[in-house]
Amino acid sequence: MNALLNRALGERRGAIGLAVLAVIIFLIMPLALDIFRLNLVGKYLTYAFAAVGLVMVWGYGGILSLGQGVFFGFGGYCMAMFLKLEASDLASTAHQTTPGIPDFMDWNQVTQLPMIWQPFHSFAFTVFAIIAVPLLISYIISAAMFKRRVGGVYFSIITQAIAAILTILVVGQQGLTGGINGITDLKTLNGWNINTDSAKYLLYFINGALLFGVIMVCNLVLSSKLGRLLLALRDKEDRVRFSGYDVANFKIFIFCMGAVISAIGGAMFTLQVGFMSPSIIGIVPSIEMVIFAAIGGRMSLVGAVYGTLIVNYGKTAFSESFPSLWLLFMGAMFIGVVMVFPNGLAGLYQSYLKDRVALVLSRIKKVKSSDPLKVVKAES
Amino acid sequence: MSEKIALSIEDLTVSFDGFKAVDKLSLYVEKNELRVIIGTNGAGKTTVLDLICGKTRATSGTINLNGTELTRYPEHKIVQLGVGRKFQTPSIYENLTVLENLEISYPEGRGVFGSLTFKRTEQVTQRILEVAETIFLTEFLNTQSGLLSHGQKQWLEIGMLLIQDPELLMLDEPVAGMSVSEREKTADLLNKICQGRSVIVIEHDMEFVKRIAHKVTVLHQGKLLAEGNMESVQNNPKVIEVYLGH
Numbered sequence: 001m002n003a004l005l006n007r008a009l010g011e012r013r014g015a016i017g018l019a020v021l022a023v024i025i026f027l028i029m030p031l032a033l034d035i036f037r038l039n040l041v042g043k044y045l046t047y048a049f050a051a052v053g054l055v056m057v058w059g060y061g062g063i064l065s066l067g068q069g070v071f072f073g074f075g076g077y078c079m080a081m082f083l084k085l086e087a088s089d090l091a092s093t094a095h096q097t098t099p100g101i102p103d104f105m106d107w108n109q110v111t112q113l114p115m116i117w118q119p120f121h122s123f124a125f126t127v128f129a130i131i132a133v134p135l136l137i138s139y140i141i142s143a144a145m146f147k148r149r150v151g152g153v154y155f156s157i158i159t160q161a162i163a164a165i166l167t168i169l170v171v172g173q174q175g176l177t178g179g180i181n182g183i184t185d186l187k188t189l190n191g192w193n194i195n196t197d198s199a200k201y202l203l204y205f206i207n208g209a210l211l212f213g214v215i216m217v218c219n220l221v222l223s224s225k226l227g228r229l230l231l232a233l234r235d236k237e238d239r240v241r242f243s244g245y246d247v248a249n250f251k252i253f254i255f256c257m258g259a260v261i262s263a264i265g266g267a268m269f270t271l272q273v274g275f276m277s278p279s280i281i282g283i284v285p286s287i288e289m290v291i292f293a294a295i296g297g298r299m300s301l302v303g304a305v306y307g308t309l310i311v312n313y314g315k316t317a318f319s320e321s322f323p324s325l326w327l328l329f330m331g332a333m334f335i336g337v338v339m340v341f342p343n344g345l346a347g348l349y350q351s352y353l354k355d356r357v358a359l360v361l362s363r364i365k366k367v368k369s370s371d372p373l374k375v376v377k378a379e380s
Numbered sequence: 381m382s383e384k385i386a387l388s389i390e391d392l393t394v395s396f397d398g399f400k401a402v403d404k405l406s407l408y409v410e411k412n413e414l415r416v417i418i419g420t421n422g423a424g425k426t427t428v429l430d431l432i433c434g435k436t437r438a439t440s441g442t443i444n445l446n447g448t449e450l451t452r453y454p455e456h457k458i459v460q461l462g463v464g465r466k467f468q469t470p471s472i473y474e475n476l477t478v479l480e481n482l483e484i485s486y487p488e489g490r491g492v493f494g495s496l497t498f499k500r501t502e503q504v505t506q507r508i509l510e511v512a513e514t515i516f517l518t519e520f521l522n523t524q525s526g527l528l529s530h531g532q533k534q535w536l537e538i539g540m541l542l543i544q545d546p547e548l549l550m551l552d553e554p555v556a557g558m559s560v561s562e563r564e565k566t567a568d569l570l571n572k573i574c575q576g577r578s579v580i581v582i583e584h585d586m587e588f589v590k591r592i593a594h595k596v597t598v599l600h601q602g603k604l605l606a607e608g609n610m611e612s613v614q615n616n617p618k619v620i621e622v623y624l625g626h
Contacts, residue, residue, distance in 0.1 A: 228484055
């Protein structure tokens with residue numbers, strides 16, 4: 001049990017990194033920021049799920065997915081459907097032509113709740129769907145591709161195409177999905193008002209805890225033989241295949257895992273931001289997620305979280321003052337990552353700061369071990 | 381030798397857009413036998429190995445290992461049925477240590493969930509140590525394999541196959557790029573590991589072939605040109621013609 005926990009924390013080195021991140025997320029942020037800003041950080045942290053998923057899929061799996069927004073969207077929409085149904089009770093929709101259905105359906109002359117909306121009355125089903133729907137879709141996509149040995153750039157293009165197709169589909173099916181506006185005006189979760197400050201605080205902490213849970217599960221996977229196999233696969237795929245492994249299954253597994261992680265983030269996004277719309281699931285947000293992971297360092301789970309926070313903070317800060325410059329700036333950052341620091345912030349840390357940190361730590365230890373009492377004890 | 385036949389290839393043909401890289405080839409390898417395949421460039425040596433291990437699909441013909449027809453199985457199944465293949469250039473995982481390379485090749489936990497729950501048990505460690513000793517890499521177990529010398533990488537890949545205990549071991553130019561002393565060691569290694577299984581080696585170095593081969597098969601333009609012990613093959617006028625004259 002202890003060994004398992006140790007692996008989940010990423011051994012000693014990983015545990016220190018996680019602890020630092022925990023202090024920032026659970027202590028410094030809530031103390032330093034007002035609820036409006038903290039809620040923004042909470043929103044960024046939901047993107048961090050997608051970035052962490054990409055570290056697994058892209059960094060370790062070697063599969064560049066340009067459609068992670070799709071899975072983020074599946075999680076987000078599942079949650080939004082549940083919340084919307086709860087917000088559309090008979091009393092508050094009494095003025096509609098058909099009371100008891102979501103408002104946008106009424107505007108679109110839909111007179112009956114569609115079949116696929118029915119099960120989202122149940123919260124248990126919704127939680128199940130948040131995991132199961134992206135799992136199923138990602139399985140179908142990846143099995144269809146990897147079993148036929150489609151990979152590399154072709155796979156990336158296909159995932160991007162799927163993101164485009166899905167956005168068009170969601171926008172086009174206005175009566176079913178709320179169209180371009182998405183699903184808005186969400187109020188309560190099982191009667192609990194999610195728009196109050198206290199709810200926002202609580203959701204922020206739940207979100208953070210889930211993110212840590214996900215990172216720990218990822219650590220477990222990476223420290224197993226499967227993690228080493230992923231590295232081996234990126235290095236010499238044929239050698240793995242001719243060592244008796246069905247290579248496709250491992251790629252499918254890691255792609256599905258990334259999809260589910262992304263979907264959890266999407267569900268938390270809906271809860272904290274209070275709506276879900278196609279603008280969050282399309283090509284642009286999907287590529288932004290790749291940039292978060294790239295800037296944080298695509299081989300570092302913790303780095304991906306920092307990358308997400310920094311890029312999004314920059315986005316908010318910049319676009320408040322120079323809205324049109326932001327995209328150029330982000331493009332420049334991406335070029336910078338590719339050309340100057342290919343392993344992202346985590347890579348910079350590894351090559352410039354790590355040794356100094358280790359030096360400081362060892363000095364602290366020395367001071368402790370030169371404690372005269374201890375020396376005497378050791379001698380006697 | 382009256383050992384039973386382990387691998388039998390019959391009428392094997394593969395054609396790439398009409399070009400027959402292997403043409404109606406029949407080949408029988410016995411258990412405990414070390415067979416060397418030689419031939420000029422483009423004779424189809426590597427293609428034969430590709431066909432056996434499933435990397436290339438045969439156009440027609442059969443490949444039978446101890447009673448199992450291999451041609452209808454995917455690559456990883458063929459490995460599980462007991463075929464190990466070493467590639468021409470050392471194909472190891474350079475980012476992992478020697479120990480991890482061998483561990484990944486250990487034939488257990490080959491499924492997704494099996495690999496998640498795989499544990500390095502006493503038995504696994506024991507087997508890794510055993511193989512590491514056979515391939516002269518005991519002292520390098522914790523070395524990142526990318527740092528090994530070229531010859532050591534070749535040995536490591538052989539070790540990665542040995543740990544699977546295959547019925548049929550196929551080595552494509554195992555001594556390419558090795559020093560003289562490394563060649564000596566490799567020859568001893570091959571003589572040792574062909575016990576209890578069949579080994580097919582592709583090699584160009586005739587001195588080395590002489591040292592290891594039980595039997596030699598000469599391929600030419602995808603067809604069998606000659607077969608027999610080293611001496612008879614060397615004196616075969618057809619072989620001399622192909623190698624020397626035009």
